[in-house]
Amino acid sequence: MLLINDVTAVTMDAQRRILSNASIAIDGNQIVAVDTSDVLKTRFASAEQFQADGMVVIPGLIDTHAHADQSLLRGLGDLMHWIPFLDDVVEPYLVKRDPADAVLANTLAMMEMLRCGTTCFVSPNVDPRDDYQSLSEAIGNLGIRAVLGRFIIPASGKDNLEIAKTTVNAAVNVMNKWHGSQNNLLTMWFGLDVPRRPGDTDHPYFYKTVSEQAEAMDVGIVYHFCSEIEDANYIVDNYGVRPAEWSKDNYALGSNVLLINGCQVTPLEIEILAETGTNLVHSPVANMKMATGILPLVDVLNAGVNVSLGTDGALNNNSYDMFSEMKSACLLQNAIRQSPTAMTAQTALEMATVRGAKAIGREDDLGSIEPNKMADLVLLDLKQVNTYPIHDPVSNIVFSANARNVHTVFVAGRKVLDDGCITGMDEAMVLQSAQERGEKICAELKLSGSNTWPVS
């Protein structure tokens, strides 16, 4: 038993209660009580007492779009349009890197996430060639929660029921092996690929098979959707329907589906997402940086679609920092809707917590500070020059806080960041390796970034 004492708890429970002078009782990996410190100190007098006087506690942030394997190439996607970005950087990197590089990249990104208060992330398109054993171990060592969307596509490029079943079964074997590993920190999803541009092929049998299998396994499906003008137009030009219609026709929508980006969605498509209970993850920083388009976020939210937040990655953000996403989501909507009331800090925090939990089908055990939920908690030291005074803690969290305010992080009751120190692995070693391997890969791929200033 652990009792975190004398905090302000921004619970994100159904009533969105903010409790001052609160304590949070943790038993094993779960929260067992949230109440005033007076009450809980008496009730749990024999528990280990963790004094966190004056800190503000929020649920662990959930980054539902994080290409954690890209951190070794930080900054090398600057100034790139998405098609050369994929063809000249992402794809060659996937081919050239060895499995240890992917583990290293994920490890670095996960460390950054923990330092930014992210306790759970969704990595779409996890490469089948990756070393899942080592990846799983890194997740377990760091103690972060990961949803890995294992990339799946018919190897032959052909499509019939038999090929679809063979492809999906092969993936399922791998997924079953790792799903739930590391004491349930690791969840395996299907990372789908749908047509986005000339040369892409579609696989109707395959999509249907994935959908059925995901339902049978009670896991999710994640894929990039209707992100850019070009990919939306490609669907319209080739299939005569909008991307959401195409996805619906291909069994690729639903409450266990997480769509990435959706910047180009039309009102019709927003309705379809709402009707099918499909989730959407918004990555405002990467969308802006790469100029992929501007999601009509407020319209999507108003239609009742569950929208979460994500960072995208080190290649087009170039951070894994959910504080920045929360703030940027508000800034972008206010700017384009020409209203300072378009987006509230409250909605942004919901997107990073409860809505993120719902997006990954975990609203029952993640996303808020309540009894029987997982003890995924971020202790923020807001008594700092950038976040003081506190008149409205939610405003300070969304608009003023940054990674420097993240003091201590718990995932499933384990202290994974302790007063600013990552507890599960040695940071310095990872940093050193990341620089060495990052440089080596860049040299191999002949990537040099966009700097034009003389370096000597």
Next chain:
Amino acid sequence: MLLINDVTAVTMDAQRRILSNASIAIDGNQIVAVDTSDVLKTRFASAEQFQADGMVVIPGLIDTHAHADQSLLRGLGDLMHWIPFLDDVVEPYLVKRDPADAVLANTLAMMEMLRCGTTCFVSPNVDPRDDYQSLSEAIGNLGIRAVLGRFIIPASGKDNLEIAKTTVNAAVNVMNKWHGSQNNLLTMWFGLDVPRRPGDTDHPYFYKTVSEQAEAMDVGIVYHFCSEIEDANYIVDNYGVRPAEWSKDNYALGSNVLLINGCQVTPLEIEILAETGTNLVHSPVANMKMATGILPLVDVLNAGVNVSLGTDGALNNNSYDMFSEMKSACLLQNAIRQSPTAMTAQTALEMATVRGAKAIGREDDLGSIEPNKMADLVLLDLKQVNTYPIHDPVSNIVFSANARNVHTVFVAGRKVLDDGCITGMDEAMVLQSAQERGEKICAELKLSGSNTWPVS
């Protein structure tokens, strides 16, 4: 003599050289040499050696729009349109606060700035009722560089040559007293007010007098300009000219003038700013948050106008963090111009350094790391999980770094932030006072922020 050794120096000199394995020699308040560490360690063997192995050094960031007196009200401008924002928050605060509150607010904001690598800021509209003695002392104690635009307006509301001269002379007496104080850390400017909305009056004699006096004193003029649709339209409706034309007619443009915002500028006005050599400060975060409009920044830069960056303040940002401004400037332009190449990290860093120096008429001694310039330096520890690996230091500085990477800061050769610790004042005391006074002022002003969630 101090020698900062074994760093990467992003010099921002005329060639924009980036020097690896570099040292920076400081004598008193000035940089005296920048060269390879090998060379300088021999040349300055008897100097105090400061080992900063692997750090990246940039010129001190210059925040050219920072209402440093607003920090006590952090977050209380959320969701507000600019007119009620001014009428219901800013103006009552100016009336209600006592001079000690303004000093406290400035102190808190200056501490935040130092922690964010800001070594110089422009505070427009510094209230004539403020306690300049204490403000000057706080600036000196913290060791930050401040340009205070003393707010000036004819007290009578009337306008003729005599009133104008009386008003300006009274201001000049105060300005002369503090201009150059604290070993030249403090610079006094004119903080002008021009008509923005119904009820505002104009004072042509007064503007001309200020302009002449500023030129005579070799100081600058700063004012809010053409920020919102409403204030631009007000000028058009009342004077039949665009705001830049109005400003030109009123002697309120020129190379010693710093215009704030300018979101609504037309192509004609951009030309006028370029022709007159007028400077413009862009505050992308606050502009987006308050939905005041989107500056066509790239067009303004392409026309040859000097544009710098600013944070605006704790009421509409809600931070004093120039890293966030650099990144947001890029994100916003890329998004609205629908191109990932619209704004580069390089341009953003220029706006925060050399262009900022030029905006305040200090291009000769601030803004870059060169011999004979002031030793205003920021040592960034980029060997952190959010900024590693480093392939392109400028990209990592602009897109990946945050306040957590700011390790040590020098202003005029003095170490004002030492390994994350502010050296000049006790932070804890300031924080405590800020909360107490902030709460008291809010109670007096009946300000409660925009939180709608139940707090208990």
